[in-house]
């Protein structure tokens with residue numbers, strides 16, 4: 511049997527969901543899912559409209575039912591759903607009621623293992639209770655903390671003989687791998703519905719599941735992954751992901767067009783003393799960013815010679831809360847420097863200050879090892895302990911924006927695409 515691609519329409523407006531669903535079907539998706547956010551936003555009407563728009567397709571209602579199994583299954587089935595999702599963690603009484611109702615209305619039950627404490631034995635129990643499909647699922651928030659569902663899926667495939675679905679940030683590589691490991695259904699949300707070219711993304715997944723290979727699925731170290739994701743998003747994406755926090759104030763690019771991503775070597779300097787700022791170059795490892803609090807807009811702790819020295823050490827960039835000089839040399843060297851302003855004068859190397867203590871730069875706390883990203887918009891600092899999650903969330907922000915750009919490019923305005931008035935705070 512060919513693996514099934516279920517496209518998860520995790521959107522807030524049914525009209526957009528229908529358009530995107532249509533594009534996904536054109537790319538080779540099989541089943542259409544009314545995502546949980548869509549159902550919460552527009553209710554059973556979203557299922558009715560999807561049924562109407564796609565009369566011949568399997569419609570999945572991701573209800574994530576936790577209670578009143580019978581009533582909620584009835585609602586979704588009567589609205590037109592063929593497959594209805596319950597929580598695998600729901601009480602047995604709810605599961606059994608959902609199964610009975612599904613039989614009555616000719617629907618199938620998919621049980622989602624999201625946050626189930628003991629998922630492998632639970633999938634066996636769910637099968638015995640009459641569930642038709644088990645979905646091994648790393649939720650969107652869980653994905654942001656590094657969880658995936660592949661290894662658990664392999665165990666579940668061994669445990670049950672009903673169909674097994676997998677969901678949770680799947681892309682071409684992980685879909686391919688999942689099918690090789692026995693998945694019957696791959697559920698893909700963001701990597702199809704939030705791409706600019708939905709049809710092409712669905713087609714790429716189709717090709718990957720029809721001719722699965724393990725190439726393209728590689729695990730990087732966490733640091734490699736963080737740097738690679740941060741390199742692909744903008745500082746506005748990161749600021750959005752951080753709920754508008756993290757942006758340094760009054761620090762601007764001095765070499766437009768240069769982007770930096772790296773870990774902080776911090777310098778607490780003092781007005782008129784450039785020793786510690788320059789000594790930090792010798793402390794830095796390749797890929798580090800020197801982040802300096804200088805405390806003055808009028809005397810530079812940094813200039814052309816320090817910048818040239820950075821090249822010998824593989825330093826990725828410099829961020830200064832304060833002034834910089836020799837801006838012409840720095841631009842000739844083409845090295846990314848971010849600062850408050852530029853001035854002609856420097857101080858003396860007196861040796862006050864500290865390297866690698868916690869500092870405040872651009873009104874943001876910066877610890878050694880925190881991730882720093884700078885581009886033409888400015889500079890953001892990401893606490894090291896949250897860097898993976900923020901990088902992943904920033905990537906989601908970027909995907910959403912790509913899709914919005916595409917819809918605006920086709921002629922809509924931003925407020926139309928987002929249905930802005932509906933979502934104003936009341």
Ligand SMILES: O=C([C@H](O)CO)[C@H](O)[C@H](O)COP(=O)(O)O
Nearest residue numbers: 518546677678679680698699700
């Ligand atoms: O079920 C989902 C999630 O809980 C939001 O409702 C998603 O549809 C599922 O995770 C698939 O989406 P991606 O993880 O974006 O592929």
